[in-house]
Structure formats: structure tokens, C-alpha cells
Amino acid sequence: xxxxxxxxxxxxxxxxxxLIEKAVVGAGATLSDLGEARGLIWAGDAGxxxxxxxxxxxxxxxxxxxxxxxxxxxxxxxxxxxRFTSAAGAFAASVAEHxxxxxxxxxxxxxxxxxxxxxxxxxxxxxVGTLRGKTVTIxxxxxxxxxxxPMLVPLGAHIIAVNRSGRPVTGxxxxxxVETISADHLGRVWxxxxxxxxxxxxxxxxRHLVGADELARLKPSSWIINVARGSLxxxxxxxxxxxxxxxxxxxxxxxxxxxxxAGHPLWSLPNAIVTPHDSNPPQLRLAAFADHVEANVSRxxxxxxxxxxxxxxxxx
Numbered sequence: 118x119x120x121x122x123x124x125x126x127x128x129x130x131x132x133x134x135x136l137i138e139k140a141v142v143g144a145g146a147t148l149s150d151l152g153e154a155r156g157l158i159w160a161g162d163a164g165x166x167x168x169x170x171x172x173x174x175x176x177x178x179x180x181x182x183x184x185x186x187x188x189x190x191x192x193x194x195x196x197x198x199x200r201f202t203s204a205a206g207a208f209a210a211s212v213a214e215h216x217x218x219x220x221x222x223x224x225x226x227x228x229x230x231x232x233x234x235x236x237x238x239x240x241x242x243x244x245v246g247t248l249r250g251k252t253v254t255i256x257x258x259x260x261x262x263x264x265x266x267p268m269l270v271p272l273g274a275h276i277i278a279v280n281r282s283g284r285p286v287t288g289x290x291x292x293x294x295v296e297t298i299s300a301d302h303l304g305r306v307w308x309x310x311x312x313x314x315x316x317x318x319x320x321x322x323x324r325h326l327v328g329a330d331e332l333a334r335l336k337p338s339s340w341i342i343n344v345a346r347g348s349l350x351x352x353x354x355x356x357x358x359x360x361x362x363x364x365x366x367x368x369x370x371x372x373x374x375x376x377x378x379a380g381h382p383l384w385s386l387p388n389a390i391v392t393p394h395d396s397n398p399p400q401l402r403l404a405a406f407a408d409h410v411e412a413n414v415s416r417x418x419x420x421x422x423x424x425x426x427x428x429x430x431x432x433x
Contacts, residue, residue, distance in 0.1 A: 250274075
């Protein structure tokens with residue numbers, strides 16, 4: 118007996134992105150209008166999302182890994198009977214690569230090299246470091262963290278992975294030597310780590326996860342990298358720590374506020390590297406999202422657990 122067709126709608130673009138259409142059909146589903154759909158692949162913003170969904174919609178795939186805007190807009194709360202999934206993990210490789218770039222740039226003193234207009238070898242020697250033998254703590258060992266660990270291990274870094282549960286982080290290329298701790302014990306890490314990568318979700322509980330006290334406990338050579346959301350770091354405290362030399366530097370693909378206004382101190386501090394939230398640029402994002410969509414549509418058809426389910430109680 119043939120399995121009944123599973124109908125999936127794509128919104129809000131008309132026509133929808135071709136790659137997303139191909140992903141839905143490639144997974145074995147049938148494209149349909151929203152009124153006839155069991156699933157909805159949403160490729161727009163939170164503000165564009167419909168106030169009401171047809172009764173037949175069981176599942177919605179959102180296009181973002183970070184979903185704080187969707188909670189703020191009340192999208193999740195308005196549809197309590199619908200399963201929502203995020204794109205968490207879909208963009209992990211690109212963002213992890215960017216995080217590694219920022220960390221290496223800081224440790225190797227690249228900003229000063231780029232600013233130099235003469236041969237200052239003796240000035241630079243004391244500041245050029247290495248990741249070999251150093252401890253890198255990844256706060257938020259989800260998709261980005263699991264993608265970053267195999268990039269860091271060959272460079273000789275020791276990894277501390279911080280997640281909510283404290284259960285060991287596993288996955289391709291992740292050795293058993295990786296130390297995993299729960300977020301409840303993060304406080305004991307700050308004095309003992311060399312560098313920190315922030316890759317945790319933005320929720321009310323993680324706002325200013327890194328503030329003046331945490332920065333004061335890091336080493337003067339420590340670099341802090343943020344590829345999550347700007348709200349996880351207290352910007353004023355970070356500016357003060359950078360200006361005083363309390364830490365080595367910061368590599369930021371996200372900021373608070375964002376966009377970072379012209380004239381903000383972070384633009385001019387020599388030990389701050391700011392990239393304009395382009396670790397996951399559009400030309401890479403759509404293809405990665407399409408792969409995620411195809412995998413989740415396939416799971417939906419087969420009744421298997423969906424990737425990146427959103428838990429309303431946790432806020433991500």
C-alpha cells in the first residue's frame with residue numbers, strides 16, 4: 118500500500134526559494150498551500166509569521182538557529198499545539214570556522230600586524246601566542262561547539278565543553294579527552310581557562326552571562342570570542358576590560374547593541390576584532406538551511422524525532 122502524501126507548505130516568499138522546494142520534494146513530501154499542509158517551512162522573519170495557522174498544521178520549521186525574536190514576537194506562545202523546530206546546527210560548520218578564525222587572529226596578534234606600517238618584529242614577539250597546550254572553553258556545546266572542537270583538537274588545544282546537562286559531548290572528531298561540565302559549574306572555569314568561545318543560546322537566563330566579575334577572573338592573555346548573541350556579554354564591562362588590558366582581547370561576530378554604531382569604542386580598541394555578524398552569510402545560509410529542511414522533512418514523514426526541537430520552557 119502506498120503511504121499517503123505528506124503535504125508541506127513554504128512561506129512567506131512567493132515563489133519560495135527553489136532550493137527549499139527541492140529539499141521538500143527531495144525528502145519525499147508534496148508541496149501544498151498552507152491551508153492543506155501538515156508542515157510549514159518558514160523562510161521569513163518573526164514579524165511576518167501569521168497570527169493563526171490552519172488546524173491541520175502540526176509542525177513548523179523556522180529558518181534561524183537563534184529563536185529569541187520568535188519568542189519575543191509571541192509566535193511560539195500563539196501556537197501551543199504546534200511543534201516548532203529551529204535551524205540550530207544547520208549553520209554550525211560556517212560559524213565554527215569563523216570562531217576559529219577570530220581566536221587564531223587574536224592569539225597570533227594579527228590585528229597589530231595588519232595595522233603595522235613598518236618592521237616591528239621585536240615589538241610583536243612577546244605577544245604572539247599559540248593554541249598548542251592551551252585550554253579553550255566553549256560555552257554552549259551544541260552544534261557550533263561540536264563543529265568547533267574537531268577544528269581545535271589538531272592544533273593541540275585542551276577543550277572544556279560547557280552544556281546544560283554536563284553529559285559528555287560526543288560526535289565525529291570529538292575525542293574522549295574533551296572535558297565536559299554543566300553550566301551550573303561554569304564559575305569554576307574562568308580562572309583556569311586560557312580562552313573562551315561563547316556559542317550558547319540567548320535567553321533571559323544567559324543575558325550578561327559574561328560580565329565584569331567573569332572578565333576579571335580571566336587571564337591577561339585571554340581572548341573571548343562571541344559567535345552567539347551580543348546580549349551574552351556585558352558590553353560596558355567588556356570595553357572596560359579591553360581598555361585596561363585585563364584580558365588579551367575579544368573577537369566579536371555579534372554585539373550589543375547590534376548593529377554596532379559608528380564611533381563605539383569597540384571599533385577603535387586595538388584588542389577588539391569586530392565582524393558584522395557575517396559568520397553565516399546569505400550565500401552559505403540558504404544551502405545549509407535547505408539541507409536541514411530536507412533532513413527534517415524526511416524525519417517528519419517517517420515519524421522520527423525532528424532535529425532542533427524548540428522547548429518553550431527553555432526558550433530555545
